Amino acid sequence: MEIVTRFAPSPTGYIHIGNVRSAIYPYLLARQKDGKMILRIEDTDRARYVEGATELIEDTLEWLGLNWDEGPIVGGPNAPYFQSERKEIYHEWARKLIAAGRAYADPTPPEKIEEYRKQCNESKTPFLYRNFRPKDTPEWEPGIPLRFKTEPKSYEWHDEVMGDMHTGPEVLDDIILIKKDGYPTYNFAHIVDDAEMGVTHVMRGVEYLSSTPNYLALYEALNLPRPKLISLPHILAPQGNKKLGKRDGAKSVTEYRDDGVLPEAMLNYLACLGWNDGTEQEIYTKDELIKAFSVERIQNSGARYDETKLLWMNGQWLRRIFDEQGAKALYLRTTGFWPETADNFKEDYKIKVLSIIYDRLKTLSDLRSMTSYFFAEPTIDLDFLVNNKFIKKLSESEIESLLKATIIKLTNLKTWEAEPLQDALNELLSETGKKPAELFSLIRIAISFAPFSPALNLTMEVLGRDITLARLNAVARAI
RNA sequence: GGUCUCGUAGUAUAACGGUUAGUACAACGGGUUUUCAUCCCGUCAAUGCGAGUUCGACUCUCGCCGAGAUCACCA
Numbered sequence: 001m002e003i004v005t006r007f008a009p010s011p012t013g014y015i016h017i018g019n020v021r022s023a024i025y026p027y028l029l030a031r032q033k034d035g036k037m038i039l040r041i042e043d044t045d046r047a048r049y050v051e052g053a054t055e056l057i058e059d060t061l062e063w064l065g066l067n068w069d070e071g072p073i074v075g076g077p078n079a080p081y082f083q084s085e086r087k088e089i090y091h092e093w094a095r096k097l098i099a100a101g102r103a104y105a106d107p108t109p110p111e112k113i114e115e116y117r118k119q120c121n122e123s124k125t126p127f128l129y130r131n132f133r134p135k136d137t138p139e140w141e142p143g144i145p146l147r148f149k150t151e152p153k154s155y156e157w158h159d160e161v162m163g164d165m166h167t168g169p170e171v172l173d174d175i176i177l178i179k180k181d182g183y184p185t186y187n188f189a190h191i192v193d194d195a196e197m198g199v200t201h202v203m204r205g206v207e208y209l210s211s212t213p214n215y216l217a218l219y220e221a222l223n224l225p226r227p228k229l230i231s232l233p234h235i236l237a238p239q240g241n242k243k244l245g246k247r248d249g250a251k252s253v254t255e256y257r258d259d260g261v262l263p264e265a266m267l268n269y270l271a272c273l274g275w276n277d278g279t280e281q282e283i284y285t286k287d288e289l290i291k292a293f294s295v296e297r298i299q300n301s302g303a304r305y306d307e308t309k310l311l312w313m314n315g316q317w318l319r320r321i322f323d324e325q326g327a328k329a330l331y332l333r334t335t336g337f338w339p340e341t342a343d344n345f346k347e348d349y350k351i352k353v354l355s356i357i358y359d360r361l362k363t364l365s366d367l368r369s370m371t372s373y374f375f376a377e378p379t380i381d382l383d384f385l386v387n388n389k390f391i392k393k394l395s396e397s398e399i400e401s402l403l404k405a406t407i408i409k410l411t412n413l414k415t416w417e418a419e420p421l422q423d424a425l426n427e428l429l430s431e432t433g434k435k436p437a438e439l440f441s442l443i444r445i446a447i448s449f450a451p452f453s454p455a456l457n458l459t460m461e462v463l464g465r466d467i468t469l470a471r472l473n474a475v476a477r478a479i
Numbered sequence: 480g481g482u483c484u485c486g487u488a489g490u491a492u493a494a495c496g497g498u499u500a501g502u503a504c505a506a507c508g509g510g511u512u513u514u515c516a517u518c519c520c521g522u523c524a525a526u527g528c529g530a531g532u533u534c535g536a537c538u539c540u541c542g543c544c545g546a547g548a549u550c551a552c553c554a
Contacts, residue, residue: 010554045553110552126481127550145552162484171482171550179552186554210483210549233485234547241546276492280502299492301485302547309491309504319517360516370515390513429512440513452515 003035005201007061007068008190010042011053014252015060017270017305018235018244019205024271025232026203027066028293038197039071042190043084044183054082060253064263065286070197078197083189090184093192093222094146094177102221103177105140106147108132130174146178148188148218155213160230160295162206167213175214191215195224201295203230230295233274236304244305256310260337260364262321265314274303283316311362318361327355337364341375349374352462356454370450374462377471378449380478385449390441396479399442402432403476406443407469416465421457446475 005026009015015023030037039061041054058072070076080086097103113129120127130150140146152169159165177188184192194202209231219226234243237250244250256266268284277292284292322330331351342350353374360370372378385391391399409424429439444456447468453459460468 008554012554042554048553106552113552121480124480147552165483167482173550176552181552183552185552190554205548206484207548207554212483231484236547238490243547273491278493280493282503303492304490306490306504312504315517357516359518362516388514426512436513438513442513444513450514454515456513 001200002198003030003033003201004038004197004199005030005035005203006038006040006194006197006199007066008040008042008193008204009057010045010048010186011057012045012048012050013053013246014056014254016244016246016250016252018250020060020064020253021235021270021274022204022232023061023066024064024267025230025275025293025295025298026201027068028271028290029201029203029295030069031290032293035200036069037066038076038078038199039068039081040193040197041072041082042186043082044179044186044189046084046181046183056252056254063254063257064267066267083193084183086189086193087182087184089196090178090189090192091182094140094184094188097148097177097221098140098146100221102149103140103146104133104137104149105144106134106174106176107138107144108134126170128170128173130172133174142182143180145176145180147174148177148214148221150174150214150217155216157212157216157226157229159209159212160228161233161298161300162209162231163300165209165212171210171213172217173214175211187211187214188218191218191222191224194227195222199227201228201230203232206231206233230298232298233300234302235273236302238305238307243302250305258365260361260366261310261314262317262333262364264321265310265317268317269310269313273305274299283313283320315362318364319359322355322358327351327358330354330358334364334367337367339368339372339375341372345375349462356458356462360452360454370452373448373450373453380475381449382478385442385445385475388441388445390435390437391445394438394442400476400479402434402439402442403446403472403479405432406439407472407476410460410465410469410472413465416461418457418461421460425457443472447471 007023007026009019009023027037029035039058041057043049054072061068068074070078071081094103116129116132117127129147130152133149138144150172152172154166154168156164156166175187176185178184193199212229216226236242237244237248240248242248253266257263264285267286267289271284271289271293272282275293275298277294277297318330321333328351331347331354334350334354338350353371354367357367357370361367394402406428409428413420413424425440429436432439440456444453444459447463448459
């Protein structure tokens with residue numbers, strides 16, 4: 001049987017780190033089993049609907065490379081994929097339940113329900129609406145909420161992550177199926193849609209575990225087969241023991257894209273947060289994840305989000321792309337991350353800069369601060385130079401003569417390439433008798449005025465003879 | 480409060496009932512002729528507590544403690 005998974009977000013805002021795993025795992029499973037993944041937009045709550053949220057969701061999935069086989073944009077045999085456009089379908093299924101005597105229109109005003117709830121709280125008994133089920137119920141018509149008429153009994157089921165589950169009748173209640181505005185509740189809509197769309201594996205956050213018995217009752221009443229149920233533990237905020245949410249500053253997934261995190265790293269990190277394949281592998285490509293993934297090895301306790309590890313992983317990916325696919329491949333990912341002053345420079349030059357700086361990057365946006373002196377003249381800051389912990393040991397006249405010696409040496413250099421440059425620097429070292437830390441720091445800062453930079457000979461090679469000498473001369477004059 | 484779930488270093492995790500409890504991130508220290516990184520080496524650090532079963536328990540059972548989820552005309 002073909003496996004069908006789905007990701008069914010509600011368009012209430014961006015997708016963040018805390019909830020994107022419920023898109024990643026269904027995707028991996030569908031691809032591994034050669035099945036389908038459906039994207040369905042659960043927009044039955046008009047009040048919480050956010051304009052543009054659907055596009056944000058699609059954008060996020062596309063960036064991560066999680067393509068869907070049915071859903072918005074691509075369409076499919078079970079269209080529409082927006083719940084707000086499927087009202088009639090829910091009403092049809094609702095009428096089946098009414099006909100079977102398993103649903104009733106409930107005209108009870110909310111205030112009355114609130115009163116029942118209060119009564120129960122005061123008498124310290126659990127509040128179950130089925131104990132207050134109205135005697136005479138009207139014909140169902142728009143404007144009146146429709147409730148499920150539950151049959152209290154025990155349920156057993158297997159959750160692929162949480163294991164064997166069982167509950168008693170006390171968790172079953174007359175849940176609302178259709179709201180007074182005519183839209184279905186999540187509880188009803190997702191069951192109907194999953195059935196209509198042929199979903200075989202339902203993956204969602206653990207928060208739905210408690211309501212699962214009510215869903216099981218609905219499957220039964222509707223005469224539907226149970227899909228496989230898979231509860232995904234929450235991702236926890238860095239501090240405290242709460243699940244990571246927008247209130248704890250959970251950043252949107254695409255915000256990381258704008259910060260220069262690679263989608264490979266993001267997918268890799270999130271997939272491995274709360275899941276592992278039992279080996280000691282840390283870095284996975286998407287294809288490797290698809291191959292290695294298994295629902296059984298999803299952790300059943302919450303995992304804490306650790307941005308430091310994500311950034312470490314991003315560094316790993318940055319280097320991996322450079323090493324395996326080449327400088328050009330990595331360069332193609334850097335659009336928009338260079339300092340503005342780099343706009344006028346040629347691609348070849350930027351690739352050269354990237355080639356000597358890439359292993360210092362944690363994110364692509366580090367390019368902005370780390371490469372400025374390759375594209376604009378640094379401001380000469382003598383304090384910064386003199387206060388360097390190595391240069392501090394030199395007297396002013398020493399600095400002056402060292403700079404002069406360097407200028408002469410470099411001016412006479414025949415070929416301006418990394419190796420001869422290093423040879424020249426080594427000669428300078430022995431001629432002046434200075435420690436590398438002192439001499440090289442001096443030259444390095446004089447040509448960059450940056451807190452750190454790539455190897456000196458490489459930096460000079462990329463900068464070129466004219467610019468290197470001009471900067472050394474400028475500093476020598478300023479001393 | 481009812482119901483359900485979870486509990487290995489700071490974090491993410493590994494370990495057919497049998498290893499010196501492994502790995503990675505972080506932290507700390509060191510090495511690779513400058514800095515910041517990369518890379519390499521090393522150090523620190525864990526089975527929540529208490530019983531029971533067993534020759535032997537991270538692993539099975541029970542109790543306790545701790546944490547979380549859920550009890551909406553939200554999803």
